[in-house]
Amino acid sequence: MNHSTQNDLISITDVAAKLPKFISKVPHLLSGLKQAYLRTPNTPAGLGIAFEKAVKRNPQGNALLFEEQKFTYQALNEWANQIGHFYLSIGARKGDVIAVMVENRPELVATVIALAKIGVTAALVNTSQNSKALTHSINLVKPIAIIIGEECRVAVDEVRQDLLLKEDRFHWFADQETLVDAGKSPKGWTNLAEKIIHFPKFNTPTTQSIQGKDGLFYIYTSGTTGLPKAVIFTHSRWTLAYGTYGHILALNSDDVMYCTLPLYHATGIVVCWCGVIAGSATLALRRKYSTSAFWKDVKKFDASAIGYVGELCRYLMDAPSSELEHGHRVKKMIGNGMRPNIWDKFKQRFGVEEILELYASSEGNVGFSNIFNFDNTVGFSPTPYAIIEFDKESNSPVKDAQGWCKKVKKGEVGLLVGKITRRSPFDGYTDPEKNKSVIMKDVFTQGDSFFNTGDLVRDIGFRHAQFVDRLGDTYRWKGENVSTTEVENVVSEYEKIAEAVVYGVEIPNTNGRAGMAAITLADHAEFTEHDLQQMTTEFKKCLPAYAVPVFLRIQVHVETTGTFKYQKNTLKEQAFDPNKTDERLLVLLPNATGYCDLTAEIFNNIQAYQYRF
Structure with missing residues (x-):
């Protein structure tokens, strides 16, 4: 991101200065790297084996906290074993796939451990999906069964007739504490909590037979066609993440990792959780991210680490200060997408000492992690x-x-x-x-x-x-490549702007795409006439002329996906047409010193090539 300067380049002196703190992590890190790099496609490996080791190390320690519920490692393991034994009894075998659609709650965690132990790949379906995308995601991986939480049932029932599954393979968890009360399943659904009651709690016999090359999850990434793509995440890859990120984080049994990221994506289910398992620590889950509840939860669960993606940090920075954001135990963070323009401010405001920014993708084979705790680097x-x-x-x-x-x-x-x-x-x-x-x-x-x-x-x-x-996040304008990230950083620095999403839009009779920013204003802020001039001056000062956004769209809130990625496609399609949105649109006309409202008349004149952008 072009906020960086030569100051961010790392010299041997910089590395030497970081060594004393780094050395304390070395024994734990070496143990992780040994596991990560001694694996082959045929080595017994993966989530099930690592979790059973954590159970042995800390049987009575808390493995999972959710709302008022608590599960020790032993209790969570026994629950997962019952689910695993049930699926073995109906013929599930290594290499099979089961679709799982449950929001962030204990039933999801127990199910994922269970399937990992028996070698069944869990297809982690995005819980906000419905209709065509949902049918596509499930049928794509040819599952032998589906496990859903009641909170997702309506969406599945709507497409049920299109799913390639046997009638008796629709399995359901009530949206409550199912170990205490299994609930009553709706017609056509098998109540999983009821089914597993009489199955044994000892470890399934299959765990040690799971090899690195076996599939652990399918994780869905957004497809360019609009339909999701399924990426296979093997046990070997999980072991690599566990041996590196998991051990670098250096959590121990007193630590609590607070995770509000959806577990159907890798940052939550792999990055955050493998650090917890590596240290036999505690995972504290929230069903969905909430800015107002964030620090309350940190206090309630006594969290010492948090999982993040960049936008979550932006939301926390934009929130008004509160007493709760101080006096907590959080010293470490792990995740990706922390923007350089808020990195230092974030550490200072919230008292965080270590930002373990990392780089990886669900499908890729290259990873970076900030093991030396430098600023502004993956x-x-x-x-x-x-x-x-x-x-x-x-x-x-x-x-x-x-x-x-x-x-x-x-x-x-x-x-x-x-x-x-x-x-x-x-x-x-x-x-x-x-x-x-x-x-x-x-x-x-x-x-x-x-x-x-x-x-x-x-x-x-x-x-x-x-x-x-x-x-894919660059566009060309005036013969130059514009980085959306760079423009977003500059635009969101303006004091009244909380957030900016930048993309290129086509103007008739011009080459390339002009910059457009969908912005949300900070709490109770409003643009005055002075802002429209001042903003233009600041953007021109910090950006090359070709990168200054031509259009602004003022939104109440920014539409994002479950992992806070911006929904740019709709914005690009609606562009700057006032007939397609009732949100306020602004334009920086050629030679103007400030933005003005984009009226129907101005829009028609742009279409008729009355302005030379």
């Missing part, structure tokens, strides 16, 4: 990778005279690619065509292959990188 990578020169105009890597790709110099930005090897395989998507499009061959030598992450990063030295942009 951290260090032990996996084989390269940052190569990339030409945005031709949308392709720059080649040398021999036809090989070229690595960037320290301080420069390039395309991140991960080398595909036996120890860092590319597990890929369910769709083989999609796999072909992201694998690059003969990059530096004949026969090598790399995974194209689609991300631009800056090489800041000592195998550290800084995230700059998604290739």
